[in-house]
Amino acid sequence: QVQLVQSGAEVKKPGASVKVSCKASGYSFTAYAIHWVRQAPGHGLEWLGWINGGNGYKKLSRKFQDRLTISRDTSANTAYMDLSSLTSKDTAIYYCARPLTGANPPDGFDLWGLGTMVTVSS
Amino acid sequence: QSVLTQPPSVSGTPGQRVTISCFGSDPNIGTNFVYWYQQLPGTAPKLLMYRNDHRASGVSDRFSASKSSTAASLAIIGLRSEDEAEYYCATWDDNLSGVVFGGGTKLTVL
Numbered sequence: 001q002v003q004l005v006q007s008g009a010e011v012k013k014p015g016a017s018v019k020v021s022c023k024a025s026g027y028s029f030t031a032y033a034i035h036w037v038r039q040a041p042g043h044g045l046e047w048l049g050w051i052n053g054g055n056g057y058k059k060l061s062r063k064f065q066d067r068l069t070i071s072r073d074t075s076a077n078t079a080y081m082d083l084s085s086l087t088s089k090d091t092a093i094y095y096c097a098r099p100l101t102g103a104n105p106p107d108g109f110d111l112w113g114l115g116t117m118v119t120v121s122s
Numbered sequence: 123q124s125v126l127t128q129p130p131s132v133s134g135t136p137g138q139r140v141t142i143s144c145f146g147s148d149p150n151i152g153t154n155f156v157y158w159y160q161q162l163p164g165t166a167p168k169l170l171m172y173r174n175d176h177r178a179s180g181v182s183d184r185f186s187a188s189k190s191s192t193a194a195s196l197a198i199i200g201l202r203s204e205d206e207a208e209y210y211c212a213t214w215d216d217n218l219s220g221v222v223f224g225g226g227t228k229l230t231v232l
Contacts, residue, residue, distance in 0.1 A: 105214035
């Protein structure tokens with residue numbers, strides 16, 4: 001079954017970091033990129049960045065590039081999103097998503113994880 | 123403020139046709155493909171349309187999309203209650219070097 005399975009919900013204090021995982025199954029992990037998109041409560045979608053599952057190339061949103069790390073473990077078919085210096089504004093559902101193809105600029109995302117709720121609260 | 127501008131809400135009655143607009147500029151819609159997503163409450167987004175006007179796998183032919191210059195639109199005909207959802211347009215922005223989304227449009231079926 002082709003799917004992306006994300007890690008569970010997290011509650012963090014302001015200033016802390018959070019690491020969310022996204023495990024791919026049912027397809028060749030190295031043939032596609034994994035993108036990260038977040039959605040704050042009651043708000044729209046916001047793109048964070050992507051990592052190429054094959055060569056590890058990364059592209060981060062300029063808004064987050066100072067505190068966002070995206071990585072992958074090809075042996076585990078898993079991508080990771082690590083966001084540091086958290087504030088309440090980072091409270092959101094974090095999704096991983098796979099594009100249709102390996103095109104650049106990226107194609108649409110036809111496979112999504114269920115999302116990981118990250119709550120930042122003191 | 124989103125880079126792509128969508129109306130916050132649209133509505134229609136069952137069987138009607140509705141359209142959702144998405145306005146951008148040269149570095150984004152003017153240069154790159156547009157994608158549309160449907161998000162039902164409490165679920166992850168679902169790809170509806172890709173590369174301007176292609177329906178994603180399994181998507182009803184009641185959905186169609188188009189792009190002209192720096193604007194795109196999604197049309198839904200034969201509106202059904204199950205179409206009630208949030209709809210997002212998205213594309214790549216050459217200046218920002220990133221994926222950008224519209225602010226989303228809430229479709230209400232009256």
